[in-house]
Amino acid sequence: MSEKVPAFAAADRALQMTGPKIIAASLGRGEGSRESVEAIRREYDALAAERRRILRENGYPEDWCDVRYSCPVCSDSGYDGIEICDCLKREIVKNYLESSGLYTLTKNQTFETFSLDYYEKDDKIRMKQNAEILYRFASGFRPGQSDSFLFLGATGLGKTHLSSAVARTVIEKGYYVVYESAQNLFSAYEMRRFGQSSTVGGDEDDDLDRFLDCDLLIIDDLGAEITNKFTVSCLYNLLNMRMIRHKSVIISTNLGKDELRERYSERVTSRLFGEFSPLLFRGRDVREQKLRRTYAK
Ligand SMILES: [Zn+2]
Structure with missing residues (x-):
């Protein structure tokens, strides 16, 4: 898939990067950290939409790569609705506790x-x-x-x-x-x-x-x-x-x-x-x- 559609690979890579970014922002110091979590989340949503669009335009089902998600609740977005998903919480907590x-x-x-x-x-x-x-x-x-x-x-x-x-x-x-x-x-x-x-x-x-x-x-x-x-x-x-x-x-x-x-x-x-x-x-x-x-x- 990635070889056939380079745009997909780019969107996919960018998506994979947002998980760690959300965690880093959640642990961020100072007043801006909450806002930056929101900003990254918006970025994620835009990337996910982009990826769906690329899949659709190339004749693949939109959920073509969903099977690779390790969290079925949030599709690895880290968010379940407006709440932080349990998988991201566990990840944040683990990172946070280890680093602190x-x-x-x-x-x-x-x-x-x-x-x-x-x-x-x-x-x-x-x-x-x-x-x-x-x-x-x-x-x-x-x-x-x-x-x-x-x-x-x-x-x-x-x-x-x-x-x-x-x-x-x-x-x-x-x-x-x-x-x-x-x-x-x-x-x-x-x-x-x-x-x-x-x-x-x-x-x-x-x-x-x-x-x-x-x-x-x-x-x-x-x-x-x-x-x-x-x-x-x-x-x-x-x-x-x-x-x-x-x-x-x-x-x-x-x-x-x-x-x-x-x-x-x-x-x-x-x-x-x-x-x-x-x-x-x-x-x-x-x-x-x-x-x-x-x-x-
Ligand atoms: Zn999750």
Whole structure:
């Protein structure tokens, strides 16, 4: 077919290129990425129409090459109606998780694997509520229109597990999520402050811009980093700018309200308690219980 009709080969090659382009654009940084997904999709539709036309004019049925599609739902266009097709979602998620280093973390820590067995009585009720609230948040996530959360509680009570589950679900919906430990986040700011690029051989600002631009920012373990005036003002500015743009943030911390106030000043703490929904994590250390159960076997 390609030898007989060179125009077909050209359209076909161009079509094959649009899949990776959609993925790249979906993972794109900054405000323009959603628009560019739309633009590529229009380009794809035009190419597909062109290919059908070439087939028709050369006496072939329009669906002549459809058998080669690996996804019968979307014919490899990546879209099922106006929704992102599951095949593209899986591809995006896989690419995204691998490139962001989140693959290992989110592989096993999902909503499905979150177990209430390690919590008792009131704690169990509370943790069930937390998981339900977060599942609703993640599965109904809308950029610029969703809540922000403050996860409060000691180590080993599922804060990271549920953060990871939220991250994965929101990524699967096709949104841009940045998940970073407080330690890494602040050291990225420190590096720019001292004139070192925090990205290897790349654009210096890009690494920090992602904290502002992403649809959902998850800061893990606030309080584990070395806090100073500079990091406090970074945190304040970051939260402030995201709140102004109605962009969601999830922060988890082992610190209590008084400790937070002491370390991050009154203005940060009042932002946290004023504009974030606090979720309390209670119970006995899950990791410790799991270890004990493993050794008891
Ligand atoms: Zn598909």
